[in-house]
Amino acid sequence: MLLPAERDTNVGGLRQTCAVTGMRTFWTALPTPGRWLLSTVAIQTLGRGMTLPFTIIYLHEVRGFDLGLAGALMSVIAITGLVVTGPGGTLIDRYGARRVLLVGLAAMIAGCALLAFATSPVVAAVALVLMGVNFGVSWPGFNALIATIVDGEVRQQYFGVNFALINLGIGVGGIFGGFFVDVHRPETFTAIFLIDAASSLIPMALLLGPLRHVRTHADPEEGDAPVDGYRAILRRPAVLWLTLLTFLAVFIGYGQMEAGFPAFARQVSGVSTQVIGFAFAVNTAVIVLLQFAVLKLIAGRRRTRVMQLMALIWGVSWVLLGLTGLLPRSLAAAIGVLAFMGVFAFGETMLQPTVPAIYNDLASERxxxxYNAINSAAFQGGAIAGPIAAGLLLGEGRQIWFIVAMVAGPVLICLLALVLERRVPAVANGVQNEVAPAPDAR
Incomplete structure (x- = not known):
């Protein structure tokens, strides 16, 4: 049994000690800014959930863009986000996450509003670039904000609960959007994009109101050494190995959710689109229902060991999906597809609390x-490369090699986690009462 781990949180000079054991204790342990930020997550992601599954349908079936063009336009968001992430991280360190996030949210509002009325590919591209700007700065910005507000075990739990609430908001939004939109009524799509734009006003109001005094950056003092740039940070073995692990985890994980998984399920398993849609609902339900239980289970454990367990679980999930190809177009295949997504979601609950926590425990206020931009870039890189690899393998009819690659990925993650464990400081690895190893890096 895990003993409650006492941790300190310090925001604005206020220090409070807490035993992280349950949701009520976790909520009590949060400083007021943390409660504000967490309490609105599910609401502000409802709009994104309403538009995320239907954007390509909107571009192709409502606005009449060629499917290939619509797919290329969809990639603009990820590409823009990847390009913006690096400069965004630097600006966060220089001017603070709050200011950068406000600019990103303004771009998101403008992009969603413009896309709602986009009737030409050029206008749609501009709108998606604006949305990509927000995605490029929101990950490092909000993670930096969270890491400033909470620390220790509370920080790890915060990242996990935040992930569950994001999934809840997106899941509920997707269900509502599915019932509301109609390709024969373009105004329904206009409405959901405007709702998505309006939902960004919620975090903007928080940043301008209750969170206006939260500072994520420290002003340089006379005699301070220069702040490490990206090259110096990536020279740290712990950061380099963690970044490789993050990229690989996303490559075989999230990078396959919108491409490899649905393509395999349709072409090889032979299940219906309804089964695939329900599988995503299973994914959301498992994350929302199990996330906090998993957080209690992994509290005080080495985060690298948690990653290894996550990798093993993902390996089992891909084996399950591969087996559905032996009984295509059958009830067993449909059950297997749903089981794959449920098991995979269980693994997700272990990834999101650990990786961001390690990055932020390695970082300093300056x-x-x-650090969070590097995390974001690794995530986005895996999300871009994953669908490309899936398309090449499945497009050439190499379904077996696709599954082999997906099962080999978790094995590599386990090996990377072993290497990382030897190089990451004990505190950053979630071990609070152990002497840290020698400095890994400078």
Missing amino acids: NRGR
């Missing part, structure tokens, strides 16, 4: 934006 370079936290850059």
Whole structure:
């Protein structure tokens, strides 16, 4: 049994000690800014959930863009986000996450509003670039904000609960959007994009109101050494190995959710689109229902060991999906597809609390934006490369090699986690009462 781990949180000079054991204790442990930020997560992601599954349908079936063009336009968001992430991290360290996030949210509002009325590819591209700007700065910005507000075990729990609430908001929004939109009524799509734009006003109001005094950056003092740039940070073995692990985890994980998984399920398993849609609902339900239980289970454990367990669980999930290809177009295949997504979601609950927590425990107040930008870039890189690899393998009819690659990925993650464990400081690995290893890096 895990003993409650006492941790300190310090925001604005206020220090409070807490035993992290349950949701009520976790909520009590949060400083007021943390409660404000967490209490609105599910609401502000409802709009994104309403538009995320239907954007390509909107571009192709409502606005009449060629499917290939619509797919290319969809990639603009990820590409823009990847390009913006690096400069965004630097700006966060220099001017603070709050200011950068406000600019990103303004771009998101403008992009969603413009896309709602986009009738030409050029206008749609501009709108998606604006949305990509927000995605490029929101990950490092909000992670830096969270890391400033909470620390220790509370920080790890915060990242996990935040992930569950994001999934809840997106899941509920997707269900509502599915019932509301109609390709024969373009105004329904206009409405959901405007709702998505309006939902960004919620975090903007928080940043301008209750969170206006939260500072994520430290002003340089006379005699301070220069802040490490990206090259110096990536020279740290712990950061380099963690970044490789993050990229690989996303490559075989989230990078396959919108491409490899649905393509395999349709072409090889032979299940219906309804089964695939329900599988995503299973994913959301598992994360929302199990996330906090998993957080209690992994509290005090080495985060690298948690990653290894996550990798093993993902390996089992891909084996399950591969087996559905042996009984295509059958009830067993449909059950297997749903089981795959449920098991995979269980693994997700272990990834999101650990990786961001390690990055932020390695960072200092002066370079936290850059550390979170590296995390974001690794995530986005895996999300871009994953669908490309899936398309090449499945497009050439190499379904077996696709599954082999997906099962080999978790094995590599386990090996990377072993290497990382030897190089990351004990505190950053979630071990609070152990002497840290020698400095890994400078």
